[in-house]
Amino acid sequence: MVRFFVAPETLQSHALVLSGENARHARALRLKEQEQLLLCDGQGQECLCQVVETSPDITLSVLERRPSRTEPAVEVRVYMAYPKADKLEHVIQKATELGAYEVVAFPSSRCISRPDEKSLKKKLERWQKIAISAAEQSGRGRIPQVTLLDSFSQALAHASTADRALLFYENEDAFTLKMALEGSYRSVSLMVGPEGGLEPSEVLQAREAGLRVCTLGKRILRCETAPLCALSAVMYDAGEF
Amino acid sequence: MVRFFVAPETLQSHALVLSGENARHARALRLKEQEQLLLCDGQGQECLCQVVETSPDITLSVLERRPSRTEPAVEVRVYMAYPKADKLEHVIQKATELGAYEVVAFPSSRCISRPDEKSLKKKLERWQKIAISAAEQSGRGRIPQVTLLDSFSQALAHASTADRALLFYENEDAFTLKMALEGSYRSVSLMVGPEGGLEPSEVLQAREAGLRVCTLGKRILRCETAPLCALSAVMYDAGEF
Numbered sequence: 001m002v003r004f005f006v007a008p009e010t011l012q013s014h015a016l017v018l019s020g021e022n023a024r025h026a027r028a029l030r031l032k033e034q035e036q037l038l039l040c041d042g043q044g045q046e047c048l049c050q051v052v053e054t055s056p057d058i059t060l061s062v063l064e065r066r067p068s069r070t071e072p073a074v075e076v077r078v079y080m081a082y083p084k085a086d087k088l089e090h091v092i093q094k095a096t097e098l099g100a101y102e103v104v105a106f107p108s109s110r111c112i113s114r115p116d117e118k119s120l121k122k123k124l125e126r127w128q129k130i131a132i133s134a135a136e137q138s139g140r141g142r143i144p145q146v147t148l149l150d151s152f153s154q155a156l157a158h159a160s161t162a163d164r165a166l167l168f169y170e171n172e173d174a175f176t177l178k179m180a181l182e183g184s185y186r187s188v189s190l191m192v193g194p195e196g197g198l199e200p201s202e203v204l205q206a207r208e209a210g211l212r213v214c215t216l217g218k219r220i221l222r223c224e225t226a227p228l229c230a231l232s233a234v235m236y237d238a239g240e241f
Numbered sequence: 242m243v244r245f246f247v248a249p250e251t252l253q254s255h256a257l258v259l260s261g262e263n264a265r266h267a268r269a270l271r272l273k274e275q276e277q278l279l280l281c282d283g284q285g286q287e288c289l290c291q292v293v294e295t296s297p298d299i300t301l302s303v304l305e306r307r308p309s310r311t312e313p314a315v316e317v318r319v320y321m322a323y324p325k326a327d328k329l330e331h332v333i334q335k336a337t338e339l340g341a342y343e344v345v346a347f348p349s350s351r352c353i354s355r356p357d358e359k360s361l362k363k364k365l366e367r368w369q370k371i372a373i374s375a376a377e378q379s380g381r382g383r384i385p386q387v388t389l390l391d392s393f394s395q396a397l398a399h400a401s402t403a404d405r406a407l408l409f410y411e412n413e414d415a416f417t418l419k420m421a422l423e424g425s426y427r428s429v430s431l432m433v434g435p436e437g438g439l440e441p442s443e444v445l446q447a448r449e450a451g452l453r454v455c456t457l458g459k460r461i462l463r464c465e466t467a468p469l470c471a472l473s474a475v476m477y478d479a480g481e482f
Contacts (some may be wrong), residue, residue, distance in 0.1 A: 069459065070459040070460055071459075072458070072459075094466055097460060097461075097462050097463060097466050098460070098462070098466070098470060099458070099460055137461065137463070138460045138461045138462065138463075139459070139460055139461050140460060176480075176482050177477065177482050178477065178480070178482065214482075215482055216482045217313070217340070217476065217481040217482035218310065218311040218312075218313075218380070218481075219311055219338060219339070219340055219379045219380055219381060220338075220378065220379045220380050221338050221339070221379065222338060222378070222379075225335055225338050225339070228469065228470075228473070229339060229469075229473040229476075230473075232469070232470040232471075232473035232474050232477075233473050233474055233476075233477035233482070235458065235470075235474075236418065236419065236473075236474035236477060236478065237477065239417075239419065240458040240459075241417050241418050241419065241455075241456055241457045241458035241474070
């Protein structure tokens with residue numbers, strides 16, 4: 001079924017009219033009267049609607065308001081130290097498809113790429129758009145927020161509030177993700193360092209902040225592969241597929 | 242530890258001398274006498290070696306011959322219908338990091354990209370190089386073979402020999418990967434269709450060939466995301482991390 005993201009307040013009204021980009025998109029798809037579609041607020045709520053008329057405006061009647069049926073029950077946040085080039089874009093796109101709740105980027109001491117304040121504002125807009133587009137394509141009911149933090153300590157404080165707060169580190173070889181996920185959990189933080197890895201002192205700092213340090217196996221994963229591998233495994237473990 | 246891939250017959254000899262690209266690479270790394278390194282045959286066997294001298298040639302003594310310590314116990318093969326653009330390259334690189342045993346590409350009826358015989362030979366060389374390079378970087382003991390098959394039926398015959406032969410299909414919503422992996426297994430085939438999906442008749446054909454049709458959850462994954470998500474989950478399920 002076709003789905004559009006609309007502003008949350010739009011979903012509250014009784015007479016729904018598609019506007020702007022959504023209207024253009026709906027016309028391109030040649031939506032017809034009687035056809036059903038989904039309007040999502042991007043925050044986990046959706047309306048099943050039916051097209052009432054297509055001219056002059058595309059107006060809809062609401063058949064059912066309901067929580068999104070495609071959101072995972074577990075909230076997984078991906079924490080990634082700024083990587084080089086367009087790797088963060090890749091991770092935002094894929095993590096959105098895979099069901100992430102939020103993607104958080106932060107600087108760490110070995111980050112080669114550290115965008116300045118001015119370019120960050122523009123980049124954040126771009127990154128959030130990537131999340132929106134991936135959410136539409138994959139049928140998400142929620143658009144994952146892209147959050148930028150100023151420091152590693154902020155990232156640790158943010159990550160540590162989850163039921164399972166995990167840091168993946170290439171020098172850990174005994175404590176596995178499976179061990180970390182034993183028992184039940186509703187929220188998980190998955191943190192990875194940049195290309196050059198984290199400093200041992202940063203790993204210590206993470207432990208002190210309450211993160212568990214885990215391995216993702218005997219092979220060295222690239223910094224953009226590790227969070228997506230872990231996210232896939234967590235969704236599997238949580239019974240999503 | 243530094244690792245080099247060498248021809249399997251090289252590993253049999255007692256006096257090991259680095260040559261060609263490996264010698265150049267070793268000089269660039271300024272390897273010193275006494276230093277240890279790993280020579281891998283790319284088929285799961287490796288030699289722990291020590292540098293004896295660095296001039297005029299880099300000669301090595303063998304300390305230990307052993308099976309590679311970084312290979313997963315489970316053999317997972319990824320089967321992918323030819324996707325558009327460079328998505329197959331992406332999947333080859335990431336699947337290698339994630340521990341795949343082999344990556345197999347094949348045509349299916351909705352494939353938009355169908356490389357001709359002549360360009361395929363060149364592309365196969367390029368794809369195999371991507372696997373070699375990813376195997377080196379991720380510390381694999383085996384270089385996954387990239388295999389090109391001529392037809393969907395060949396791919397089904399090839400895939401169906403595994404202990405678990407699975408096809409991921411967006412219209413399946415009940416039978417999960419977790420159900421498919423119950424019990425023990427030593428080999429798994431993971432098959433995905435192209436961007437436009439498989440034809441219903443192809444899905445039927447796959448069932449008849451013995452593949453189980455599975456879901457990867459309620460979100461629609463892109464054709465390049467699905468096999469990597471499934472591969473990560475299988476490695477997790479098999480106890481790799």
